[in-house]
Structure formats: C-alpha cells, structure tokens
Amino acid sequence: MPWTSLKTALLFNAVFSAVCGGVLLLLPSAVAALMGDFNPLILMVLGAGLLLFAVDVAWVATRKPISQLLAKMITTADVAWVLATPVVMMVAAPWLSFWGQVLLLDVALLVGFCALCQWRGLQRQQLA
Template identity: 45%
Template sequence: MKVPSLSATLLTNTVMSAIAGLLLMAIPNPIGAFMGGVAPWLLQLLGAGLVLFALGVFLVRRALPGSGSTTGVAWVFALDMTWIIATPVVMLVYAQQLSLWGHLLLADVALLVMGFACLERYWLKRMRAGAVAV
C-alpha cells in the first residue's frame, strides 16, 4: 500500500476538521443530545476551534515545501497528538455525562486523528532527514 503524500494528508485533515467544526457550530443541539447532553455552547466553541485549526493546517499545506514547513507540520502533529491524549481524559472526567454513543464518537474521532498523526510523523521524520520532496 502506498503511503499518502504529506500534501494529501494535510488536505484531508483540513477538510475533515473543517466539516466537523462547521457541523458542531451549525447543529450543536442534536450532536450534544446524541453524545448524552453535552452543552451546545461547548460544542460551538469546540467547532470554532476546529475551524481555526483547519485554517492553520490549510496554511501549512499551502506553504509546502517552502522554508518553515517542517515547523508547521510539527505544530500540526503536536496539536493532533494533544487531541489524541486529551480524548481519554475527557472520556474519564465526563464518563457519567457521556452516553455510549458519545464515548464511541470520541474514540472514533481520536482514531481518525491518530491516523493523521502517524502520517504526519512519518513525513516529518523524512523532512528532517532531508529525504523527501513533499
């Protein structure tokens, strides 16, 4: 299986983050109810953060392969890792408030983000070794 390019990885991360963010901002009530009663304002805030993240990832992708793109990819990777690490913490802290579907949704999103992080790490290592043309 061929590894997706860094550009394709960042584009997919951008699109998925933007869609998720826009959905959280547009329909927080049904999503919050599905998750077990999560406050709509919290989902809208999270959605806005995801849209800003998507914009940042888009800008990093657009700067490829220029100078500083290694730093940009490292930041995207770090923020994705933060999401992955924060997910089980949120699941534990809010275990009583989240429904089974809420837990499954959070776990699925964390797995998707982990896929992005693995690919970003792969390309980041190659960029630092000077062995890649993104």
C-alpha cells in the same frame, strides 16, 4: 503511496477538522443529544476552534516548501488531542452516552491517523 505525502496528510487533516467543526457549529443541539447531557454552546465553541485549526492546517499544507516546524506543531497538537481523549472521557463520563463515547473514540482514531500520516510525511521530507 499518497499517505506518505506531508501535503496530502495535512490537507486530509484540514478537511476532517473543517467537517467536524462545521457539524459542531451548525448542528450543536443534534450532536449534544447524541453525545448525552452536553451543553450545545460548548460544542459550538469547539466547532469554531476546529474551523480555525482547519484554516491554519490548510494554510501550512499549501506553502512551498511546507514549514517543518509548523507541520511538527500540528502533529504535536494532534497527538495531544489523542492523549487527552481518555482524560476527557473519564472526566465527562457522567454526561456522556454510549454513542458519545463511541464518537469521541472514533474522532481520536482519525486524529491519530492524521498524526501518523503527518509524521510519516515529515520523516519522508527530512530524508529528501
């Protein structure tokens, strides 16, 4: 099963983070309009951060062997993102549109999927 591989899970996370970061960095005004009343500069900064995160995750995924500590730190960061999403949604509720809420929830679901797959990959790697 490919999703039990730590390397595959980390690489998926890196690609997903890079795509999200690229969209936020290159199309901040379009995303801001979709999300509601948001400053595009905030989205550009988030996009740049996601691109840096994607590079870090890809670097960890391509090491042989993959560092357990770094993979756990990435997984912890993903779990923190998922847990922070409802807080961000409540704080930003006055500025979020319906589609902005849907977008945040969708991203949180995919990040949670990444965290789950990485956790399973870590468990499998520890058993080996």
